[in-house]
Amino acid sequence: MNPYEHRKRWKYLLLAFAVVIASGSLLYTQYLVKNLVKAERTRAQIWAQSMKQILSSDDDDNLNYVFSVRDSLSVPAIVVDEKGDFKWAKGLDTTKTFIPTVASSGFDVKNGQKYDPKYFRDELAIMKSQHEPIKVVIFHNTHWLVYYKDSLLITQLRAFPYVQLTVITIFLLAAYTAFSSSRKSEQNQVWVGLAKETAHQLGTPISSLMAWIELMKEKFNAENDPLIAEMENDVKRLEIVADRFSKIGSKPVLEPQFVYEVIEDFVNYFRVRVSNKISFEVTGNQNLKAGLNIPLFDWVLENLLKNAVNAIEGTGSIKVDVSESKAKKQIYIDVTDTGKGIPRTKFETVFKPGYTTRKRGWGLGLSLTKRMVVNYHNGNIFVRDSEVGKGTTFRIVLKSMTKDAPEPVVVA
Structure with missing residues (x-):
């Protein structure tokens, strides 16, 4: 398993662990809420029965006890009669509800404070959506319906x-972003230091x-020797x-460069250093210009062509095509091979550091390629198309610097 796949597996395991923790927290909270809802249902039933006792009892001591029990229950509730007219309410906004007086015949709504009908309707709708009403038989086959809603504690506990x-998610995302940014910064510093040291070390043997x-x-009078020319x-x-x-x-x-010319120069250098079983072809518009740093862009081409050569088992072909989208003012460079192809699920993965299908590969080629295209040439690179067993096409997108020019020369 390559390092990228190993890290990916650990990410999935951590994500699964986080899901288990979140699910456990939600299930336990729902368990607590369920028990509290049962307890509040019992409270509401006791409160409903207390009304019946108040209306039917003449014993002052008994009434005082019933009143104390009733007032100790804090479940918000509304009582309506068979016709749906409001009879009583508790636990609601006292600025919008009535406070009925107790007469000998029961609850006297008319002598109570005024109330806001819309507020009651809204609260009643909420209560009807949350719980089934409690039916209380008052007298002479007359019954009232007690509606109640969740207390503030249950509402808060649900949320x-x-x-x-x-x-927690926001905190973890912020922490992950901070640590990831710090790690990438350290990796970039190491990469820059290693690159510059490599350049310094190569200087002496090259000279x-x-x-x-x-x-x-001079010694062998081989000024025009083709082998020495290739060594040069x-x-x-x-x-x-x-x-x-x-x-x-x-x-x-x-600097503005003719893209076709830069590609052709590199391909001519590269083709003589690989198997003659692989053919190379450069096609497209020769008049397109883009801002290029030739040493770095050659590196991009080298990585893509090397990958294409490695993907071809035996005989095959590699084609580089240069085209333009005038509407988007972009230049497209398509590198197509007849190799083994890439599965669609790996289109993004191939650009990740450490991903490789070769036993001795480091998995840095395409990662560096993308860095040089995106960060240094303000462009983009992606797998445009691929089919396992038939080949792959990588597309490089660059900003066009082509000005008004004569009709393009297209090489077939």
């Missing part, structure tokens, strides 16, 4: 786990190789590589 989980080549030319090309390539590493961490200078 508490969601508030708690939201706060020595250049000197040895000049001595070979490789040494120059090493100089370019060292220059690439020395530029890491600093903002590269982008």
Whole structure:
């Protein structure tokens, strides 16, 4: 398992653990709420029965006891008769509810304070949506309905786990973002330091190789020897590589370049250094310009072409096509191979550091490629299309710097 897949598995395990904790918190809270709801139902039933006792009892001592029991129950409630007319209320906003007086015939609403009908209707609708009413038989087959709603404690307890989980999630996201940013900053510093040190270390042997080549030319009179010429090309390539590493961490200078020409130059260098079973083709518009840093952009092409070569088992072809979207003012560079292809689920994964399908690969090639395209050339790169067993097309998107020009020359 490569490092990226290993980290991905740990992320899923931690996410699953977080889900278990959240689910446990929610289930336990619901268990507590369920028990409290039962307790409040019992309170409401006792309160409803207390009304019947108040209306039917003439014993002052008994009434005083019933009143004390009733007043100790804090469940908000509304009592209506068979017709739906309000008879009594408790636990509501006292500025909008009536306080009926107790007459010999029972509750005298007319002598009570005025109340807000809309407020009562709204509260009654809430109570009807939360609980079934409690039916209380008063006298002569007359009954009242007692509606009640959840207390403030239950309402808060229902919302508490969601508030708690939201706060914890926000905290964890903030902490993860901070630590991730700090880690990436440290990784960038290490990468920049390693790159510059590599460039410095390459400088001495490259200079020595250049000197040895000049001595070979002079000693063997081989100024025009094709083998020595190729050696010179490789040494120059090493100089370019060292220059690439020395530029890491600093903002590269982008200059307007003909994209087709830059690609063709690199492909001509690259094709003679791989198997002749693989053919190369560069097609498209030759007049398109984009801001490029040639050493870094050559590195992008090198990584893509190397991946394409590794994906081809035996004979195959690699095609680089340059096109333009005038509406978006963008240049498209499509690198297509006839290799083994990439599963659709891996289209984003291939650009992650550490992801590789090769036993000895470091999984940095495409990660660095994306960094150089996005961060240094203000462009984008993605897998445009791929099919397992048939091949892959990577697309590079760059901002066009092409001005009004004559009709483009298209090479087929």
